[in-house]
Amino acid sequence: MAVAARVAGVLLTAFFFGLTFEGIGRKVTARIQKRYGPPWYQNFIDVLKTLTKHGWTHGWIFDFGVVMALGGVIATLTFVPLGNFVAFPGLDNFFVIVYLFTVGALGMAMGMVGTGNPWASIGVARALTLMLGYEVPYLIVITSLLYNFKTSNISTIVEIQSVNGWNIFRFPIGALVAFICLQGMLGKEPFEAPIAPAEIASGPMVELSAKYMGLLMLMNTFMEFVEISIFVDLFLGGGNYFEFLLKYLTVWIFAIMISAVLPRFRIEQAVYFYWTVPLLLAFIQVFLVVAGM
C-alpha cells in the first residue's frame, strides 16, 4: 500500500505543482512583456474547461494515441525521484526513464497523425527531428555523469550530491549543455518549431478539440515535470521534497525567461545548432570526466 500512496503522491504533486508553476510561468512572461498576466490558477481553469467541452474524435487510433500518450507519461512520472521522495527506490534507472518517456511521445505522435491532418504529420516530423538534435548531446552529458558516479540510478546520484555538493558546480559545462537540451525538450521558444502556431497551426495539436486538448495539456505538463525533475535531480542535488520543488521552480522560471525573449529556430537550424555547439561542449565535458577531473 505504501507504494500506491507514494505513486499517488508523485502524481498529485506533478498535477498540482506542474500546473501552478505553469501559471506562475505565464505570469512571469506577462511581467516581462509589461503585462499583468493571468492568475496563477489560470492553467487549472484552462484544463478543466477543455475537459467539459464536447469535441470530435477521428477514430479509435486517435483516442488510443491520446490515452497511450498520457498513460506513458504518467508511467514515466512514477519512476522519477523528486528529491529523496521516490515511488520505487532503486528502480529509477536513467535509461528506463528516458525510453519510457518515448512511449508517451510515440503515442502522441501516432494519435495526432492518426487524425489524418498533414499539419500534424509535419509537426511530428519536426518534433522527431528536433529530438534527434537535442537527445544526442543530452545523453552524452548524462552518461558522462553516470560514468563518473559508476551508477545509472538517479536516486543514488541524488544522495551522492547531498554529500559532496551539487553537480552543477562540479560539472558546469555538463549542466549548461543539459540546460540547453532541456530547453529543446520542453519545446520552449527557441526550439518551438514543432508546435509553431503561426507556421503549422500548432503542429500536432491542430485537430485536438475539447477534452483531447485538455488531456494533451495535462500530458505536456507531466512531460515538463519529468524533464525538469531529472535535470534538478542530476545537477541540483538532493534535499527534501520542498527544497526539490524550490529548485524546480527556479529552473522553470529561468527557462521561461529565456523563452519569453527569443524568436523561433527553423528546424534544421535547431538540429545544426544542437549538433555543433552543445555536442562540442558535451565532448569537452566527457574529456574532463574521462581525464578524471
Add this chain to the structure above:
Amino acid sequence: MITLLIAVPLALAFATIPLRKLARLILPVVVLANLVILFALKPHVGKIIELGSWPAVYGITLFFDEVAFYFLSFVNMMFLVISLITRDERFSIPLLVMNAALNGLILTADFFNSFVFLEIIAITSYIISTDKDNALGSFKYLIFGGVASIFYLIGAVFMYVQGGTLNMAYSSYIIGMSNPELMKTALVLFAITLLVELKVLPFGLWVPDVYGNGSALTPVVLGSVVSTATVYLFSRLSLTFVDEHLPPVFYYTVLASIVLSQLGALYQKNLGRTLAFASMASMSTVVASLLTRQESVVSTALFYLFTDALAKFVLFTVYGNLGVANFRNAKTTGIAFTFSSLSLVGVPIFAGFWGKYYLLKALFEQENYVLAIVVLVSTLIELAYVTKWNIEQWFAKKETTKGEIENIDLPFVQKLFVLLSALILLVIGLFPQLLLDKTNLLAEKLFDFQLYRDIFFGKGGM
C-alpha cells in the same frame, strides 16, 4: 591388339568417304568398338607394343599403361556421347580421323609419332571449327596452330639429335644424364605448342571466336576431348620425362591467364563467348596446378579437369542448341544447366566443389598460397557471371512476336545425355572418393619415370 584403336577409325574414315550418309552411323559404332577393345585389354596393362617388331629404340612403339587406359577411356566415352548427339553429318569423317589421332597421341611413346598425331588432330579441329561458317575464327586458329606446331617439331629434332633416338623414354633418359639444359629448352618448345591447344591466354587468343561461334559441336569436341588429350601429353612430357620446373615466366603467365580470362568472361554479353573464356580459365587452372609439379596437386588437378570437362560439355551443348534459352519451359535442361554451372563454380553438393576443395587443400599443404588465392579470386569472378547467366535464363521473359513464350527445348537424345552427365556430377559430388582414388593413381604413375624406363629397358634395346 591396341593398335586397332588407331587403325580401325583411320581405315573406316577413308573407306566411308564415298558413302557420306553411312559415316554418320559408323562413327558411334567405331567408337563403341574402341571402348570394347580398350576394356578387353584392361587386364594386361603396362605393355609396350612395337610396331613391325622393330626394337623400341629404332621402331615406333606404343605404350599402354593405366594412365593411358584412363585417359583413353575418358576420351572415347566423350567421343561416343558426341557422336550420338551431333545431328549434322558433315563432320563425321574428320571426327573419325580425329578419334584415331587422339588414340594415337595417348598411346604413342615416340616423339615424332606424337608430332604427327598432334598435326592430324590440329587439322581435323581446324575443319570442325569452321562449323556455323566461322571462317575468320578458324583461320586465326589455323595460324596459331600452324606456327606453334613448328616448335614441337624443333623440340623433337633436338631430342633426336642429342638423344640419338626418337623414343621418348630413351632420349629423355640419355639427355637427362648428359645435357639436362637441352632437355629444358626442348620442354619449353614442346610447352609453347601444347599451351596453344591448352588455351592459356597469350597462346589461346583464338579460343573465344572458335568456341563462341554458337555451334554445339566445336566447343565440345575441342573443349572436352582435345584439351584432355593435350593435358595428358603435357603432363607426360613435363612431369615424367623432365624433373625440373619450366621457367617461372610460364607459371606467372598461366596465373595471369586464369584471372584475365575470368575478367574477359565477366565482360562478355554473349553466353557463348563467356563460356569460351570460362573454359580458358579452367584449363589455365589445370595447367597452373600441373606446373607446380607436386603429386597431390597434380592428382587434384586431374580430378578438377575431368569434372570441369563434363560440366563444360553440358553447358556448351545446351548453349549450342538453344542459345540463351528460357528454362521456364525447358525445365529438365534448365536443371541440368544449373547443376553443371553450379558444379563449375564449386557449390557444395556438386563434383566441382570437391575439385576445388581438394585442390585448395593440396595447395595449402604445399604452402603455395599464391595459386590458392588466384583460384579463389577466379572462382569469385566466375560465380558472378555464372549466377548472372543462370538467373537470366531462368527468369527470362522472351515473348516472341506472337506474344506467347516460344518453348524450344533440347531434342530427347541430347536432353538425355545432358541430364545424365549432370547426374554424374551430382553422384561424384556425393561420393568424391570414386574419382579421387583413380586420379591419385594417375598422378603417382605420371611421376615415376623410373617404372616407365624399366619397362622399356627391360624389353630390349640398349
Add this chain to the structure above:
Amino acid sequence: MQNILLVAIIGSVAGYLLSLFYRRLGPIILLLISLYAFAMLWEIPSNTAENFLGYDVLYLTTLGKYFALLSLIVFSAYAIFNIVWIETLKTPHAFNALSILTLAGTLGVFFTTNLVVLYIFWELTVFASLFIVPMSKSEAKRAAVWYVTITAIGSFAFLFATFLLYSKFYTFDLVEISRNLSQLPKPTIWLVVCSMLTAGIAKSGVFPLHVWLRNVHGKAPDTFSAVLSGQLVKMGSYLIALLLSIFPVTTLFPHFYGGVNILSYILIWLGNVSILVGTLMAIKQNDMKMLIAFSTVANSGYILIGLALLDQVGFAGGLFHVFNHAIAATMIFLSFAAVVYRTGTTKIDELGGLIHRMPVTFITYLVGIISLAGIPPTSGFISKWMIFQSLVSRGMFVTEIFVFVGSIGSFLYVFRPLAGVFLGQLKSKYKDVREVPIIMQIPMILLVLVTVFFGVFPGQVLEFIVGAQKEFGIDAFQYEGTKLITSMGYWDTWIVFVMFAVGFLIAAVLYLITPKGKKIPLEDQYTSGEFLHNFDLYHYASRFYAFLEREYGDHPSLENLYASLVNALKSLGKGIDYLVSRTASAYVFWLGVILLLLWKGW
C-alpha cells in the same frame, strides 16, 4: 540433429513434388517441418555431438540451439503467412522447395562447429536463397547477383582461413583449433580471424559489405525478405558470435581502450559506422522495404557492437538484440507483405490511411516498430538497455554517440512508414481495401504476443543467453525473475509493465469520465478555411524528412563505388576481348616479334 537435417532436405524435394498438385501444400510442409524441428530441438540438450551420414561433425552448442530455435520461429511464421500469400507467385513450386532448402541450410550451419561442414551448409543456404530473390520483381535479378558475389567474398575468405588452419593443425574442428590457436605467429592469427569474420560481416550486412542489402531485401518476394532480414542475416551474426566466443580473443589480442581488445574495438567501429549509415540512409528511403533493409544494417551494427564487447552485459545485450531484431523484422516485413498483397505497391507516398481498412496489419507493424525502436514494454528495449549499460560502464563515449544517434534515428525512420502508409488520409484508390485473410493474420498476431510476452518476462531467452555465456567462459548475466541486474543499476520489467498499465488505466478513466467525442469522417479536417475536393493530396508522406535530408544530401555512396569497381574490372575484360578479336595478320606480326625476341634473348 541429423534426422532434423535429413527431414528438412527430403522435405524440400517433397515440397517441390507436392506443390505441383496444389501450391499451398508447400508452405504447409515447411510449417510441419519447422514445428517438428522445434519440438525435437527443444529436447536435445546442448553440447551433444552426433554424426551426419557417417562423419561425426554435428555438435550442438547452446549458442547454436538458441539461433536454431529463433530461426524456426521465424520460418514457421513465414510458412503460415505463405499458405495464402503463395497465390501471388508465378513459380510457387521452386519457391517452396528452395525455402525449405534454405531452412535446412541454416539449421545445418547452427548445428556444426566443423569448419568445412559449416561452409557447405553456408553455401547451400546462400544458393538456395539466391534463386528465390528474383522470383517476384524483374529488377531483382541484378540484386541477386550482387547478393551472391558479396556473400561469396565473405565465404571464400572463410574458406581461405579454413584451409590455412587445416594446413597448420590438420583439423577442421573449431574447438580444437581455438585451443592451440595461440601457437601461430601474430600476423597469421590476424589474417585468419579477420578473414573468418569477413564471412560474418558480409552476411550480416555490416558496413563495408552492406551494399547488397537494400536491393535484395527491397526487391525480393515480400515474405521472403522477412526471412532474409529476420533470419539469414542472423547467420552472419551467429558466425561472429561463435568466432568471438570460441577464439580466445581477449587473450590473443592486446587490450586497447575501456577494457576492450583491439580486434573488438575495430569491430565496434565497424558497428558504429554501419549504425550511422543504416540510420541516415533509412531516413531517406521512400520504398518501405528498402527502409527496413537499411534498419537491418543499423541493427546488425548494434548486434556487432554488443557481441564485440564480450563482457557480462554487452554480450548478453548483443545476443538478446539478435532475438528482438529477428522477431521485429519478421513482423514488419510480414505486415508490409500484407500491405503489398492488398495494394500492390511498396512506395510510401502512394499509400496512406490504411489503418482504417487493415487494423490488424497496423497493430503488427506498430508493435514491430515499438520493439525495433527499443521502447520499454516490448523486448526491443531490454537488449538496447544492456548495450547502453555496458558502453556507459566502460566509458566508450564515441561509440555511445553512434549508438544514441542510431536509437533516436530509429524513431525517425520507423515513423515514416507509420505516418505515410498507415495513418493520414486514405487514398481513394484503396478505399475498398479489405483486411488480409485470417491465415495471414495469425502469424502476425502470434509474433505480437511473443514480442510483448518476452518484453515483460524475458526469463526464457535470458536462460539461453546465460547458457551460451557460461559455455564460452564469459561471466553470465545476472537476473532474478524479471529483475535485470547489472553493475550500473537494475530494473524490473514486470513493475515497468504494471506501472505502464496503471498509467494507461488512469488516462483511460480520465478519457471516459469526460464527455464523449463525436466521430467525424476522415475528410472533416481543419484546412485553414479552404474547400478541398481531392483529399488524396491532403497527405504528408513524400520527402517526409526533407529538412533533415538536405543536411546530408550529397553523401558518398558506397554502392556507386562498388559498381564503378566492377566496371573497372569489366573494362579490363574489354581489353582482353579487344586483344582476342584482332585480325589474323596482327597475330602473325606479333608472333614474329616474339620469335625475334626469343631468338635474340636466347
Add this chain to the structure above:
Amino acid sequence: MSNRGNVKIDERTVWEKIADQLRSRSMWMLHYCTGCGAVELPPSMTSRFDLERFGIGPMATPRQADIFLITGYLSVKTLRRVIYTYEKMPDPKYVIGFGSCTINGGIYYDSYATINRLDYYIPVDLYIAGCMPRPEAIFEAFTKLMEMIRKGEANGWKRYKENYEWYKQNQLRSLGEVIIHDEFHE
C-alpha cells in the same frame, strides 16, 4: 435558458453551472480576422490592455477555440468560410459581432458583395457598437459575455443546433448552390 412566461428558469445542472464558471474564465479566441476590426485585437492583447488577465488568448485552430469574432463587414466569399469554420468549433461556442456592419450592413449595406444581417446566418451572442470599437469597448463586451455565460444566457450555439434548418436555408439562399466543374467533380 428559456424565458417561459418572462420568468427566466435556469435549467442548467450543477455540472453545467460549474462548467460555465470555468468557461467564462478561460475563453480562447479564434485568431481568424474577418474584417477591419481585427486591427483592434492586438492592442487589446498586449501590455496596455492585457486580455490574458481574463484568461482570453488567441488560438490557431477552430478546434480549440471558444469565441468567434466577426470583426466588421462580412463579404459573401468570407461568409462561406466563416460558416465552414464555425461548424468546426466544438460546443459551446460564442460569436461576437463587431460594429454596425454585422447588425445591418453598416456603410456597406447596399453593396452586392456583403451581407447585411449576420444573425440570419450564424447565431450571434453579443454585438459591440462602434465603427470599429476601441479596446475599452471590446473589454466591456468580453466582461458582458463572461457574465452572460455565467448566467447561462449565451446560448447561441444551442439556437444554432435547434433551428439548424432555418440557418442552413438562409445560408444557401445567400450563397447559392455551390456547383464546381473541375477534374475532381463528376
